[in-house]
Amino acid sequence: MTGPSEVQHLLKIIAQAANDALNEYARHGEEVPSIYETKTHPLDIAETAFTLKKAIRTLEGACNQLCSTLAPPLHTVINNAHDYYWSCLRVAAKQGLADILYDHQGGLHIEVLSQRLGINQDKLATIMRTLASRHCFREVAKDVYANNRLSLALRSQTPGAAFLDLQTCEGQQAAFYFQRYLDDPTYGPSTDLKHTAFTYSISGFQGTFYDWIKQNVMTRGMSGMNQVMGTLSILEVFPWEKYSTICDVGGGNGSFTWPLIQKYPALKVTMFDLPETIAAAEKVATQKINVNHVEFSSGNFFEKSPPHNLDIYYLRNIIHNWPDKSAVSILESVGKAMGNNSRLLIPYSLDKVGTNSSEMEELSYHIVQAPLPMLPDFGYGNMRLHNQDLTMLFMYNSKERTVVELMSLSQDAGLELSNVWDLGETAVLEFTKSNNRSG
Ligand SMILES: C[S@@+](CC[C@H](N)C(=O)[O-])C[C@H]1O[C@@H](n2cnc3c(N)ncnc32)[C@H](O)[C@@H]1O
Structure with missing residues (x-):
């Protein structure tokens, strides 16, 4: 397949998968809500939404391939290396931002949020802008942020909260040390449970990841x-x-x-x-x-x-x-x-x-x-x-x-x-x- 023909095929795949997803929402009683809303949909929490998941798998794969095909290669590689979004997600989740905004449907000014959280206002503004740029929270007026569909998923009692916590702490820490770990003459070649990238990342730690995390976490x-x-x-x-x-x-x-x-x-x-x-x-x-x-x-x-x-x-x-x-x-x-x-x-x-x-x-x-x-x-x-x-x-x-x-x-x-x-x-x-x- 030539480059232009790949792009045409991907566009068709994307259109089909997006329509499949739309139909799946409609089949469950309601249209997909706008990303700017705080409205939930029965499929948001359905653990059995596998038809939707299949459509999303195709959609995300094809969209990513389309952008990677059409954008200059360095643009794509650097975008992937330069991704700090997870770090802002962690701050938002740990600080309970979505929980606070849940009680303020019209949103809160960054100054008020900054006082509530005890985080420097300028720093918090950077975090909120980064999150909102990927549709997590919505800037409803200048410097006023409110929840939207995505940010609601950060509320503390959602099933993903503990997973997000593990991934953005222990997971990212191990990822940071991974390249150095591979070069280490003792740890790199080992397959021992005590010699993982994660245990390497904790100075002086002698146990396994099982020892590190408490069972309930x-x-x-x-x-x-x-x-x-x-x-x-x-x-x-x-x-x-x-x-x-x-x-x-x-x-x-x-x-x-x-x-x-x-x-x-x-x-x-x-x-x-x-x-x-x-x-x-x-x-x-x-x-x-x-x-x-x-x-x-x-x-x-x-x-x-x-x-x-x-x-x-x-x-x-x-x-x-x-x-x-x-x-x-x-x-x-x-x-x-x-x-x-x-x-x-x-x-x-x-x-x-x-x-x-x-x-x-x-x-x-x-x-x-x-x-x-x-x-x-x-x-x-x-x-x-x-x-x-x-x-x-x-x-x-x-x-x-x-x-x-x-x-x-x-x-x-x-x-x-x-x-x-x-x-x-x-x-x-x-x-x-x-x-x-x-x-
Ligand atoms: C990753 S958790 C999976 C739990 C559950 N199956 C799930 O999918 O949510 C692994 C489970 O294996 C259990 N486990 C680990 N080592 C075990 C062993 N040697 N004998 C029996 N169970 C063990 C742990 O206690 C834990 O509940």
């Missing part, structure tokens, strides 16, 4: 990430009603178990996790669900298998933060628990299949590819997955794996891929015991 961060990525779409897509017993392996704070039981009260769900996590989950369970539907089982999956012979074993956000050897051990541990008819479900970053299509062609399962001239994995449309891949590297010396890599690890653990459930931004891979090793 982690689980709150996870909940936010899961909501943003729409992993709960599996509740709509997978035929849960066909099964009776489920094990949520490493179920954490129950952010999958509780909605599962609410939607499918006939299921019996066992949460399996480390003793301290199970104790905490048991405490909150009574407020969330009918506890008769859930069993709690504690153990370390490296030492003990989850309860045996259940219909489904569900491993969300479990494998990706472990290096290959440990990941295989976890899969083996679950494999030992599985009966011949059990299924293992692993939510997964569907399009992390590389930016070249050759690997996809090896797969017998249909994996969604972006239309040409886009990259097969949607490029920037899957930005968060690529960032997530780096997060795993920075924090755990691990990675998000391609389908082929995950299939290979599963094979080592005696499991084989039997289905792929597409959820838009993510997917769920379904495994059964390999025929030749079952029993």
Whole structure:
């Protein structure tokens, strides 16, 4: 394809994806609100909005490719290197700016905001201008800022707040040290959990990222990430009603178990996790669900298998933060628990299949590819997955794996891929015991 023809194709893709998104909003009862409004839409908080997510994946990927094609290369590269937006988002979130403005629909003057927050007025003005330039807060009159659709997502009780906190603090800190870390003769080549870019960034620290963060910070961060990525779409897509017993392996704070039981009260769900996590989950369970539907089982999956012979074993956000050897051990541990008819479900970053299509062609399962001239994995449309891949590297010396890599690890653990459930931004891979090793 020539450059001009790529641009024409991208424009068509963008128009189609934008119309798909508009239709999806309308299908859910209301038109998409203007970005200048503070109006919410049911799809804003729907964790199962996977049709919208698919349209946005295409739209963001194609828009980014269009701009990168037409702008001078140095313009694009420097724009990416020169991005401080996250830093302003952090200030706004930590200072509760959206919470303050929530009570002032007409907005507040920068002088008043500056006094409320105890931040120098000129500095705050720079921050607000940067945020408003990307449609987060709105300058309703000269130096008067109010909330809009995007800034409302920064309110302290939103599910993304803890995730934003983790990413803009520990995540960015590790990112800053990453290049120096790679050059370090001890840390750079190591795959040890104590030798990650993050641990390198903390002078004198000897532990792992797990040691650094408190469990509750982690689980709150996870909940936010899961909501943003729409992993709960599996509740709509997978035929849960066909099964009776489920094990949520490493179920954490129950952010999958509780909605599962609410939607499918006939299921019996066992949460399996480390003793301290199970104790905490048991405490909150009574407020969330009918506890008769859930069993709690504690153990370390490296030492003990989850309860045996259940219909489904569900491993969300479990494998990706472990290096290959440990990941295989976890899969083996679950494999030992599985009966011949059990299924293992692993939510997964569907399009992390590389930016070249050759690997996809090896797969017998249909994996969604972006239309040409886009990259097969949607490029920037899957930005968060690529960032997530780096997060795993920075924090755990691990990675998000391609389908082929995950299939290979599963094979080592005696499991084989039997289905792929597409959820838009993510997917769920379904495994059964390999025929030749079952029993
Ligand atoms: C990243 S969190 C994922 C939580 C949950 N599945 C979710 O998606 O929100 C990882 C979970 O694995 C659990 N975990 C870590 N090591 C474990 C082990 N050795 N045995 C059992 N569970 C473990 C942690 O306690 C935590 O709840």
